[in-house]
Amino acid sequence: xxxxxxxxxxxxxxxxxxxxxxxxxxxxxxxxxxxxxxxxxxxxxxxxxxxxxxxxxxxxxxxxxxxxxxxxxxxxxxxxxxxxxxxxxxxxxxxxxxxxxxxxxxxxxxxxxxxxxxxxxxxxxxxxxxxxxxxxxxxxxxxxxxxxxxxxxxxxxxxxxxxxxxxxxxxxxxxxxxxxxxxxxxxxxxxxxxxxxxxxxxxxxxxxxxxxxxxxxxxxxxxxxxxxxxxxxxxxxx
Amino acid sequence: xxxxxxxxxxxxxxxxxxxxxxxxxxxxxxxxxxxxxxxxxxxxxxxxxxxxxxxxxxxxxxxxxxxxxxxxxxxxxxxxxxxxxxxxxxxxxxxxxxxxxxxxxxxxxxxxxxxxxxxxxxxxxxxxxxxxxxxxxxxxxxxxxxxxxxxxxxxxxxxxxxxxxxxxxxxxxxxxxxxxxxxxxxxxxxxxxxxxxxxxxxxxxxxxxxxxxxxxxxxxxxxxxxxxxxxxxxxxxxxxxxxxxxxxxxxxxxxxxxxxxxxxxxxxxxxxxxxxxxxxxxxxxxxxxxxxxxxxxxxxxxxxxxxxxxxxxxxxxxxxxxxxxxxxxxxxxxxxxxxxxxxxxxxxxxxxxxxxxxxxxxxxxxxxxxxxxxxxxxxxxxxxxxxxxxxxxxxxxxxxxxxxxxxxxxxxxxxxxxxxxxxx
Numbered sequence: 001x002x003x004x005x006x007x008x009x010x011x012x013x014x015x016x017x018x019x020x021x022x023x024x025x026x027x028x029x030x031x032x033x034x035x036x037x038x039x040x041x042x043x044x045x046x047x048x049x050x051x052x053x054x055x056x057x058x059x060x061x062x063x064x065x066x067x068x069x070x071x072x073x074x075x076x077x078x079x080x081x082x083x084x085x086x087x088x089x090x091x092x093x094x095x096x097x098x099x100x101x102x103x104x105x106x107x108x109x110x111x112x113x114x115x116x117x118x119x120x121x122x123x124x125x126x127x128x129x130x131x132x133x134x135x136x137x138x139x140x141x142x143x144x145x146x147x148x149x150x151x152x153x154x155x156x157x158x159x160x161x162x163x164x165x166x167x168x169x170x171x172x173x174x175x176x177x178x179x180x181x182x183x184x185x186x187x188x189x190x191x192x193x194x195x196x197x198x199x200x201x202x203x204x205x206x207x208x209x210x211x212x213x214x215x216x217x218x219x220x221x222x223x224x225x226x227x228x229x230x231x232x233x234x235x236x237x238x
Numbered sequence: 239x240x241x242x243x244x245x246x247x248x249x250x251x252x253x254x255x256x257x258x259x260x261x262x263x264x265x266x267x268x269x270x271x272x273x274x275x276x277x278x279x280x281x282x283x284x285x286x287x288x289x290x291x292x293x294x295x296x297x298x299x300x301x302x303x304x305x306x307x308x309x310x311x312x313x314x315x316x317x318x319x320x321x322x323x324x325x326x327x328x329x330x331x332x333x334x335x336x337x338x339x340x341x342x343x344x345x346x347x348x349x350x351x352x353x354x355x356x357x358x359x360x361x362x363x364x365x366x367x368x369x370x371x372x373x374x375x376x377x378x379x380x381x382x383x384x385x386x387x388x389x390x391x392x393x394x395x396x397x398x399x400x401x402x403x404x405x406x407x408x409x410x411x412x413x414x415x416x417x418x419x420x421x422x423x424x425x426x427x428x429x430x431x432x433x434x435x436x437x438x439x440x441x442x443x444x445x446x447x448x449x450x451x452x453x454x455x456x457x458x459x460x461x462x463x464x465x466x467x468x469x470x471x472x473x474x475x476x477x478x479x480x481x482x483x484x485x486x487x488x489x490x491x492x493x494x495x496x497x498x499x500x501x502x503x504x505x506x507x508x509x510x511x512x513x514x515x516x517x518x519x520x521x522x523x524x525x526x527x528x529x530x531x532x533x534x535x536x537x538x539x540x541x542x543x544x545x546x547x548x549x550x551x552x553x554x555x556x557x558x559x560x561x562x563x564x565x566x567x568x569x570x571x572x573x574x575x576x577x578x579x580x581x582x583x584x585x586x587x588x589x590x591x592x593x594x595x596x597x598x599x600x601x602x603x604x605x606x607x608x609x610x611x612x613x614x615x616x617x618x619x620x621x622x623x624x625x626x627x628x629x630x631x632x633x634x635x636x637x638x639x640x641x642x643x644x645x646x647x648x649x650x651x652x653x654x655x656x657x658x659x660x661x662x
Contacts, residue, residue: 059557080561087559098554102249107242112558114239 006166006199007033007056011065014051014222025051027222029065033201035166038193040202040210043219049203050171052219056201057090057169058082070166087115091160091198093170097152099144099159105131106140109158116163130162134188150181154188161192167199174206182208243568247575253544254576260540261580261637262587264533265629269588270619272526272628277596277620279518283475283505286514288375289441291505292334292467293475294484296324300497301464305508308338308359310419310457310464314500317463328483330471334372335463337362337453341416343396343446344425345404354404360414360446362453362463366391375469378434378447384408385432391452394428397445398435406430414446418458426456468502474620477515480504526628533632541573541640545647552648566645573641574634581633588629595619 014026026048033039041049054060055067058074059082067074070089077085086092091112099108109130113123131137134154144152153173160168170189174182190212193200202209210216218226247254287293297305301312314320317335324333339360347353364370365378365388373379373387383398385408396406406412407430414426428448435442454460468483470476487502506512548569555565599616 057557083556083559083561085559086557090559092557098550098557100246100551100554102246103242107245111242114242115558115560117239 004035005032006035006070007031008068009065010067012052012055012062012067013064014048014055014060015063025222026055026062029222029224031217031224031227033199035199036193036197037199037201037215038190038213039200039215039217040204040213041217041219042205042210042213043225044205046221047219048222049219051222053169053171053201053203056167057092058085087112088163089166091163091165091168093153093156093160093168093173095172095175097144097149097156097176099152099155101144103143104140105136105142105144105147105155105158108144108155109162112159112163126162127158130158133161133192134158148181149177150184153177153181153185157185157188157192161196161198164196165198167201169201169203171203172206173202173204174209179208182206186212243572247572253548253572257540257544257576257637258580258583261537261577261633262584264537265581265584265633266588266591268526268530268533268632269585269625269629270591271529272522273588273592273619273621273625274595274617275522275525276622276624277592277618279522280474280620281616281618283511283515283518284473285438286511287467287469287475287505288377289436290338291508291511292465293331293470294468294480294487294502294504295508296320296466296468296487296500296502297464298498299492299501302501302503308340308464310337310339310417310459311421312498313337313419313459313462313464314466315462315498317461317466320500321466324466324468328468332371332469332471334364334370334375334467334469335450335465336467337450337457337459337462337464339416339453339457339464341414341446343400343404343406343444344413344415345406346411346413354406356400356404356444358400358414358444358446360416360448360453362448362450362457365447365449366451376447377436381434381436383433383435385430388431388449391449391455392427392429393431393448394452395432395434395445395447396430397442398433399442400444400446401430401433408432414456416457418456419462420458422458424456424458426452428452475505475515477504477506477519481506530628530631534636537632537636538640538643541637542644544573545569545641545644549647556648562648566648569641569645569648570638573638577630577634577637580637581630584633585626585629589621589625592619592621592625596621 009029009031012026012029013024015022015024029052041052043049051060055062055074056069058069058077061075069085072085100111106127109127110123113126118126128137131140134157136151136154136158139147139151144155147155174185177185186209189200192198202213204210213230215229217224296314298312298314301309301314304312321333321335339362341358341360342355343358344352345354363372363376365373378395379387388394394412396412410430411427412430414428416424418424434447450463454462470479481504484502484504484507491499492501493499506515552565556562596619599618601616
């Protein structure tokens, strides 16, 4: 399933100015991510995982080195081109869901498709498909305040997946959920990864998430400490 | 997308209803305040115009130079002809001849001896001609305390205060002792038909009001009048128009070598009224500007807060790939909608409040007792064309500018911090 590379990182360095000096958040990172990966950037706070996720999501640029995402060099994109890349090809899942509170579940999931200017009938089908993937077709007219935390995160997953992006970036997606909901969410993402061949990259230090990963990239002080590929027997997982 | 934004705006009352209410209240206060100030300042001017100055006044050149002395010996002659000419040249104006005079009012006892006596200021106005608006203009009918308006020649009204001081009763005879147009002493008898109280000290102290033909008879002023007052048909004083009219009239009629040639003066060219008119215009402008500025700050701030409050929502939209320009424009469109809706509602409410005060007024007669200045006892607002758009300055422009300024933050926002910000 995991084949051609969709992300290539070469000698990536990221520094943030701190007064007259600078703080180096990422040091000489070299990585490749293939299509359909289910990978985690694992490390303690300050290890550089969110910084790397920002760069992969075209929300930030490298200070040195190159980062190619879907063939585009992140450092050379204009603001408009970066927004276009996010709109067309990337999905985001946040720790605190970040749903639009006054809009229904349907409208929240529909929003990325509105930006892509899909026709109404196409949007409707795609949204309903996405809600079916996450098991929320009964809640199309509900609004986020009427949902549980687990349901909100499932809506966020549907929103990230509705346009069938090539890459989904998830920052601590289970941090606000209990164990049962965390497993449910992770299973959903795992299924979508398998069925749609979407690449998932997580930034996490949650053991529940780590147990689902097929590739674990450990970051420590801005460097890749360990990069291990795991083969999991799906039947072993409850 | 537009429908999506409208739905969000409609459902999020703190994004739509609250800002519209804030804008509407601000605009309503601005409109009402402007109409109120215009009305209050204008009422004082109108009161002086109706009682004394007219919007314009035609006098003889010599009379105009000694106007404070009420010099009836310098009065205009051939007034009916001059009045007809004025009417012909200015058909949209109303013209009224008046005589102001000084004298003594003597109240005799049953033997014809003086029972009481007092100095008075007299007004000879057209009370008896059919269709005359003078009684209405000076609000005499509503100011009658006892008795009635003069209904026939030889009847006179005394101010209530003056009548009580003289102990003159309704139906009693009083004698005017004065000098006529030629400087000869005259005595002329009137019957007191009623008493009036205008609620203005200067008018209530010792006024005598009689029909102008009686006064002409008493003062030997056949077809003469001290002054001819002109009033704009719309009922409100317009300084520029009055000055222009006076200049045109004087250029055509006033002769430098003839001190009895007619001269026209606008209200602002009479006594200290010019300063008051200027003060009214300047203060009205200042107060309105200060209020508009204050409301602009409030609504600007509301626009800013509205933008800042949506920081999270905007962050999500940017992360999803919406372009910064698109987010910025959508915020401005929303603020334009809120500004227009709030301004329309606020202007309507402000005009309604102003209309109520324009129609019914606020009675402050209790506060005006003893006032020596001629001021209205009922404050009324005055709706002018400006009131229909002045509220849009704070309502629309400030709201949009506030949003535009807060929206600049979208461009300054570092997308690199979105994850951190959205986790907060």
